[in-house]
Amino acid sequence: MTASKTxxxxxxxxxxxxxxxCMAPFALARQFITDGFRTKxxxxxxxxxxxxxxxxxxxxxxxxEQMVNECEGLENAGAAWLVERLTGAGYGVRELSVAxxxxxxxxxxxxxxxxxxxxxxxSKMVRRPGKIRAARYNIGDDAQxxxxxxxxxxxxxxxxxxxxxxxxxxxxxxVLSLGQSVPQGYGRIDLAVVNGDTGVVEGxxxxxxxxxxxxxxxxxxxxxxxASKKCLRKYPDSxxxxxxxxxxxxxxxxxxxxxxxxxxxxxxxxxLLGDGGEEEEEGGEGGEGEGEEE
Amino acid sequence: MRKPFDRVERALxxxxxxxxxxxxxxxxxxxxxxxxxxxxxKKREESLIETVHGYKNMFYRRGLLxxxxxxxxxxxxxxxxxxxxxxxxxxEYRFLLFHSPAPNAFALPDGQIYVNTGMLALLENEAQIAGxxxxxxxxxxxxxxxxxxxxxxxxxxxxxxxxPLTLGIADIFLVxxxxxxxxxxxxxxxxxxxRMMFDGGYDVREMKRVFEILYEDPEGERxxxxxxxxxxxxxxxxxxxxxxxAREMTKDVDVDGLKVGRKSYRAAVRGVSLMTVxxxxxxxxxxxxxxxxxxxxxxxGTDARAHYLMGEAWRSMGGRxxxxxxxxxxxxxxxxxxRKRIGLTREExxxxxxxxxxxxxxxxxxxxxxSAAYRNALSKGENLVEAHRGLGFALEGLKDDKGxxxxxxxxxxxxxxxxxxxxxxxxxxxxxxxxxxxx
Numbered sequence: 001m002t003a004s005k006t007x008x009x010x011x012x013x014x015x016x017x018x019x020x021x022c023m024a025p026f027a028l029a030r031q032f033i034t035d036g037f038r039t040k041x042x043x044x045x046x047x048x049x050x051x052x053x054x055x056x057x058x059x060x061x062x063x064x065e066q067m068v069n070e071c072e073g074l075e076n077a078g079a080a081w082l083v084e085r086l087t088g089a090g091y092g093v094r095e096l097s098v099a100x101x102x103x104x105x106x107x108x109x110x111x112x113x114x115x116x117x118x119x120x121x122x123s124k125m126v127r128r129p130g131k132i133r134a135a136r137y138n139i140g141d142d143a144q145x146x147x148x149x150x151x152x153x154x155x156x157x158x159x160x161x162x163x164x165x166x167x168x169x170x171x172x173x174x175v176l177s178l179g180q181s182v183p184q185g186y187g188r189i190d191l192a193v194v195n196g197d198t199g200v201v202e203g204x205x206x207x208x209x210x211x212x213x214x215x216x217x218x219x220x221x222x223x224x225x226x227a228s229k230k231c232l233r234k235y236p237d238s239x240x241x242x243x244x245x246x247x248x249x250x251x252x253x254x255x256x257x258x259x260x261x262x263x264x265x266x267x268x269x270x271x272l273l274g275d276g277g278e279e280e281e282e283g284g285e286g287g288e289g290e291g292e293e294e
Numbered sequence: 295m296r297k298p299f300d301r302v303e304r305a306l307x308x309x310x311x312x313x314x315x316x317x318x319x320x321x322x323x324x325x326x327x328x329x330x331x332x333x334x335x336k337k338r339e340e341s342l343i344e345t346v347h348g349y350k351n352m353f354y355r356r357g358l359l360x361x362x363x364x365x366x367x368x369x370x371x372x373x374x375x376x377x378x379x380x381x382x383x384x385x386e387y388r389f390l391l392f393h394s395p396a397p398n399a400f401a402l403p404d405g406q407i408y409v410n411t412g413m414l415a416l417l418e419n420e421a422q423i424a425g426x427x428x429x430x431x432x433x434x435x436x437x438x439x440x441x442x443x444x445x446x447x448x449x450x451x452x453x454x455x456x457x458p459l460t461l462g463i464a465d466i467f468l469v470x471x472x473x474x475x476x477x478x479x480x481x482x483x484x485x486x487x488x489r490m491m492f493d494g495g496y497d498v499r500e501m502k503r504v505f506e507i508l509y510e511d512p513e514g515e516r517x518x519x520x521x522x523x524x525x526x527x528x529x530x531x532x533x534x535x536x537x538x539x540a541r542e543m544t545k546d547v548d549v550d551g552l553k554v555g556r557k558s559y560r561a562a563v564r565g566v567s568l569m570t571v572x573x574x575x576x577x578x579x580x581x582x583x584x585x586x587x588x589x590x591x592x593x594x595g596t597d598a599r600a601h602y603l604m605g606e607a608w609r610s611m612g613g614r615x616x617x618x619x620x621x622x623x624x625x626x627x628x629x630x631x632x633r634k635r636i637g638l639t640r641e642e643x644x645x646x647x648x649x650x651x652x653x654x655x656x657x658x659x660x661x662x663x664x665s666a667a668y669r670n671a672l673s674k675g676e677n678l679v680e681a682h683r684g685l686g687f688a689l690e691g692l693k694d695d696k697g698x699x700x701x702x703x704x705x706x707x708x709x710x711x712x713x714x715x716x717x718x719x720x721x722x723x724x725x726x727x728x729x730x731x732x733x
Contacts, residue, residue, distance in 0.1 A: 053356060062450050063443075065341070068348035072355065098355045106713065112357040112393070113576055120577075124639055138641060142576075145714040260719045265726060266706070269699050272729045 031234045032132035033203040038242035042195050042202055044154025045238060046092040048147070050111055051101070052078045052158035052189075056216060059183065061168040070217050077220040078160050078189055081228035086156075090238030094152060110146040114139060118157045118192065125192075125204060133245065137201040139194055147196025154202070155194040162187040162223070164213025187211045187223040189231045207231030327436025327482050332382045339440060343384050346402045353392065353408075360393040360411055360566075368562050369409060372420065373427050376494045378435055380405060385434060389427065391566075395573035395582075397508055401430040403439040414563045415570035415586060416507050420555030421491070421500035428494070429487035436486065438479045484532055488539055497552035498540040505533035512585040514623040515631045560593060571603040575610045578640050581617060583607035598674035602681045605667035609688055611660040613647030657691070664688040679708040683718060695725045695732075 036042030054074040056067040079095055086093045101111050117139045125137055143155055165185040174182045190206035207230025211223045236242055335343065353359050366389075373389035380386060387405040395412035402408075407430045409423070417423050433439070484501075492498045509529045544552075560567075567590055574583035587604040594600065617623070623631070634643055647653035668685040671678050686701035702722050706715060 051355065062447055062454075066345060068345050068352050071352060075355075101357065102354075108357055110713070115356070116577070121639065124637070127637075136642075137639060140576075141714065141717055144717055148716050149713040260716075260723055262706075262719060265719065265722055266703065268726050269703060269722065269729075272726065273696055273699060 030129070031203065031205040032129045034133055034135045034200070035245055036135070036195075037193070037202040038236075038245065040241050042198070042200070044152070044193060044196060044202070046094070046152045047086065047154050047156050047193070048094045048096055048150045048152045049079060049082060049156040049158070050096055050115065051075060051098050052082075052160050053115070054078065054160035054162065056162045056164065058213065059163055059165045059169055059185070061166065061172045067164075067217070070220075073220040074160055074162060074187070074216070074224065077224040078158060078228065080221075081224045082156065082158060082189075082191065082232070085228055085232050086235070089232075089235065092152075093156070094150065096150075107146075107149065110142055110149065113142045114146055114155065115157070117142065118194075121201065122159065122192070125201065129204060132201055132204050135200045135202070138199045139201065140199050143194050143199040144196060152196060154196045157192045157194065158189060160187070160189050160224075160227075162211070162216045164211075164216045166213060184210050185212055185216065187216055187227045189224065189227040191231055203235075205231050205235055207233065327432070327438050327441060327479060327486075329436050329486070330378075330381065333437045333440055335384075335440070339443065342439075342443065343404055346404045346406070349402060350388075350390070350406060358393050360391040362391065362565060364562050365414065365566055366391060368420075368559075369423075369427070372424050373407060373431070376424060376428050376490055377431050381435070382437075387431065387434070393573075395570050395577055395579070399426055399430050401433040403434060403437070405434050407431065407434070411566045412570050412573070415567040417563075418503065418507075418556060418560070419500060420559040421496040421498075421553060422504050422507075423559065424494060424496040424553075425487060425491045425498070425501035425504050428490040429483050432483040432486040432490065433479070436479070436482060438483065442476065442479060481532070481535075484536060485539065488536055488543070492543055495553050497549060497554050498543055499537075499549070500554060501540060502533045502537040505529045505536070509533070510585075511622075512581040512617070513579055513631075514581070514617050515628050515635065564590070564594075568599055568603060571600075571607060575603070575606045578610070578635075580607050580610040580612075580614065583610065584616070596674060598671045598676040598678045598681070601667050601671035601674065602678050602684060605664045605671060605681065605684045605688070608660050608664035608667055609684065609691075611656070612644045613650075613653030613657045614660070615652070615656045661688045661691045665692070677708075679705060682708065683714075686718070686721070690721060690725065695728055699725045699729070 054071040193203040209226035369389040392408040671681040682705040690698035
């Protein structure tokens with residue numbers, strides 16, 4: 001290889017490395033948001049954060065193990081950093097604690113159902129995140145009811161995954177791959193923003209930071225600080241309005257967010273119905289409802 | 295003349311085959327549960343037990359523990375009656391309710407035994423719950439988790455050594471060996487469990503019924519996969535061998551003296567059963583919800599809540615049809631249903647159903663059945679306010695806007711502070727706009 005060719009190869013390599021280094025943060029942080037969210041039409045300004053759910057895997061040379069006792073530290077740290085960053089961005093965030101939820105049976109029931117529904121939707125969202133932009137994921141009436149009970153515009157639902165690689169596994173992989181690949185541990189946080197009026201997932205954000213096993217276990221605060229920063233990197237602050245992407249949303253209700261005057265509505269209905277709104281209650285005719293008569 | 299390579303090739307081939315078979319041979323011999331004596335923990339296993347201790351707190355934080363004193367006491371009473379003395383200091387038998395509509399129960403190696411609320415709702419009597427608890431207790435008493443963990447670890451090491459030598463083919467036998475071992479432990483827990491149940495004074499003929507109940511498939515989405523890859527022996531095989539065992543055990547015994555306890559059990563778990571219907575509706579298993587609601591109405595037709603939940607189950611059927619009794623969906627149809635459930639959202643699945651004429655007909659029929667069930671609930675005189683709301687949704691779906699409006703208004707008036715009032719008001723607003731346009 002001539003000197004000029006060597007220099008050219010060297011320059012190209014440097015440029016490629018720099019490009020990779022610049023793209024890495026983008027790869028480690030992704031977000032999907034609806035047009036309504038971007039343009040502030042369906043953008044919750046006051047939010048309630050349900051306690052995050054964390055999972056920690058200790059990746060060992062032979063068998064991986066789940067770490068359960070350490071999850072609480074990661075969950076508390078994750079919640080605290082999400083609240084701090086979003087409050088700093090101008091949003092009103094109410095953090096719900098486990099004790100607060102468990103003390104109120106109605107709240108506990110709603111929170112439990114919302115979490116279960118979110119887990120069902122989450123498994124589809126992570127495989128087809130693009131559909132988030134079309135407002136295709138909805139976690140149902142319980143989300144709306146919960147927001148109404150808490151008097152907030154929306155909900156924040158978070159899931160945290162952390163994988164800590166033991167020294168033994170790193171050594172083993174390093175030896176077997178002749179130093180070519182050494183597994184790395186990480187902490188990852190993802191966050192969904194749910195519209196309290198419709199139950200639609202308006203935004204989904206995630207961020208990942210590399211971390212060792214000891215850091216995950218002993219310094220969850222540090223790991224969550226870095227992961228939450230990456231996760232919320234593109235979460236717009238409360239003043240910013242983004243341009244829409246022009247993605248069509250099916251079945252959008254034009255009257256979303258309009259305040260309903262209950263008294264006016266009820267009197268309109270009484271006038272339309274004419275008979276004072278009395279509903280027939282007696283008897284179940286036909287159908288499946290008459291078990292006792294069989 | 296014999297070529298020298300023939301002997302070498304034969305030797306290499308023999309070694310190759312022996313290396314492939316080595317992992318499965320490790321499944322034979324001493325890998326069985328260890329009963330009646332302590333098992334000393336190895337250093338790496340101490341952290342596993344520490345992890346297991348932490349599960350109760352994790353379930354509590356996630357709201358997965360259900361507390362209903364009457365049912366908790368029932369589980370505790372039966373469990374303590376059956377459980378042996380713990381053989382190790384880290385074992386303490388505790389019997390806890392896990393809030394999930396799935397019919398399941400599980401045991402942790404430190405003596406925590408969890409029974410799902412959905413499981414309790416389906417069982418018919420106290421003897422069946424005793425059989426289930428006896429099975430789970432034996433997983434702990436036999437140290438199955440530790441034995442399994444040690445065995446799997448040995449096999450993984452073997453695989454790491456032999457796998458590359460056999461081009462990965464040994465891994466297949468390894469996996470077969472691991473799954474086979476898991477099935478052996480399940481059978482062992484069944485056999486020890488039925489003995490424990492008998493010693494506890496329960497009618498062992500009911501153990502078979504537990505598996506028959508688990509085999510029922512109201513949704514039509516589960517299909518048998520009889521392969522070596524199954525970690526559990528097939529349900530009906532288990533029901534068969536347990537039935538044979540029960541016949542032998544009760545040959546010379548006065549079976550009338552054995553405890554079954556149907557009425558007291560069903561009364562104790564009625565609240566949990568009603569909750570499970572609601573949970574099944576919310577988890578989008580409406581056929582299962584309907585089957586359970588029917589059963590609850592058969593048990594007590596005067597219960598307004600059971601009729602209301604029947605209405606909720608019918609309404610959540612959407613465009614689905616009821617499965618015809620005696621006609622099981624084909625395996626292909628079941629697989630298709632599962633693929634849709636995994637790949638599509640509920641809204642997408644319902645959209646596809648309603649694209650067909652059959653789906654729209656089913657929707658109308660289901661909503662009519664729902665309306666009848668809600669009206670039945672209201673006729674019981676218990677003033678179950680939620681039934682007005684449900685009726686409103688059903689009538690709105692049937693395009694009876696006036697009827698729906700009346701029902702919703704009753705709900706709002708009866709419950710002015712309802713958390714879901716905003717949702718109902720939005721529906722009322724839409725109805726008002728439609729009625730005004732129709733004028």
